Amino acid sequence: MTDSPSRKPAKESRGLEVEGVSVRYGGHLALDTLSLTAPLGRITGLIGPNGAGKTTTFNACTGLLRPTTGTVRLFGEDVTHAAPQVRAQRGLGRTFQRMELFDSLTVRANVALGREAAMAGSKPWRHLVPARGNRARVSEVTDQALELCDITHLATRQAAALSTGQRRLVELARVIAGGFQVLLLDEPSSGLDRVETARFGEILEGLLEARELGILLVEHDMSLVMKICGYIHVLDFGKPIFEGTAEQVRTSELVRAAYLGDESVETEVEAEEHSSSQTRAG
Numbered sequence: 001m002t003d004s005p006s007r008k009p010a011k012e013s014r015g016l017e018v019e020g021v022s023v024r025y026g027g028h029l030a031l032d033t034l035s036l037t038a039p040l041g042r043i044t045g046l047i048g049p050n051g052a053g054k055t056t057t058f059n060a061c062t063g064l065l066r067p068t069t070g071t072v073r074l075f076g077e078d079v080t081h082a083a084p085q086v087r088a089q090r091g092l093g094r095t096f097q098r099m100e101l102f103d104s105l106t107v108r109a110n111v112a113l114g115r116e117a118a119m120a121g122s123k124p125w126r127h128l129v130p131a132r133g134n135r136a137r138v139s140e141v142t143d144q145a146l147e148l149c150d151i152t153h154l155a156t157r158q159a160a161a162l163s164t165g166q167r168r169l170v171e172l173a174r175v176i177a178g179g180f181q182v183l184l185l186d187e188p189s190s191g192l193d194r195v196e197t198a199r200f201g202e203i204l205e206g207l208l209e210a211r212e213l214g215i216l217l218v219e220h221d222m223s224l225v226m227k228i229c230g231y232i233h234v235l236d237f238g239k240p241i242f243e244g245t246a247e248q249v250r251t252s253e254l255v256r257a258a259y260l261g262d263e264s265v266e267t268e269v270e271a272e273e274h275s276s277s278q279t280r281a282g
């Protein structure tokens, strides 16, 4: 018996599959027949201007809202109508744009909560009466998550005393401790400076090597997206307008047009283009 989200053998591990998913809020079509795959072993980007439907996609994947049409599958299993906790038990974890750490707790306790919550999800009474073996397992998994996210040195620090960059890593470690195999990360670099963002990207890439994970990444920082995503889907006004590799997205006129008017991202795309053309030239 396992206390972590159920894992499937690698040959079945297609990760997350979204097929023809649409979401309507009343009369407003917020997502229009989106299909994407976030397989294990890859960071898949989901980008688009504000209001494009990225968070709506995440909510349809995690079960916070029900799609109007379409199918969501996890490791080949149809979970379109499954409750959020069932999807979590099947291995789907998520972080939120707005971080929610327990400020009065230490970093270690915050990360351990990721594992404890996963265990409580499978058998609620275990949360109240933790067996000694479970405590040891929580401790071991917590240590591993702290190490993978390079925050072992912060373990005893109170969460309230952390910088935004450190908080983002604690949040990541918490979802890693949960043992999920497919992670949905919602703007994890929000509030980070360039150096912290680059470090965060390196840690994500390291995670991918250390664990067989699939990551679906919603992110506004184009340099991070272009560097770490193996494949990228682009939404605009709820419609999937483009998909491809970083290079294909970078040079797509359609994508550029979608971002016109969004100055912050436009500038980032241009900066990214500039730096990559310099790298190519060098």
Ligand SMILES: Nc1ncnc2c1ncn2[C@@H]1O[C@H](COP(=O)(O)OP(=O)(O)OP(=O)(O)O)[C@@H](O)[C@H]1O
Pocket (backbone or CB within 6 Å): 025, 028, 030, 048, 049, 050, 051, 052, 053, 054, 055, 056, 057
């Ligand atoms: N609960 C809701 N009720 C009605 N409309 C909503 C609701 N949530 C989102 N919307 C609308 O659906 C569209 C998609 O919103 P969504 O939050 O998914 O976009 P987003 O790409 O995540 O945007 P951002 O980058 O700003 O977070 C937007 O037009 C938004 O105003």
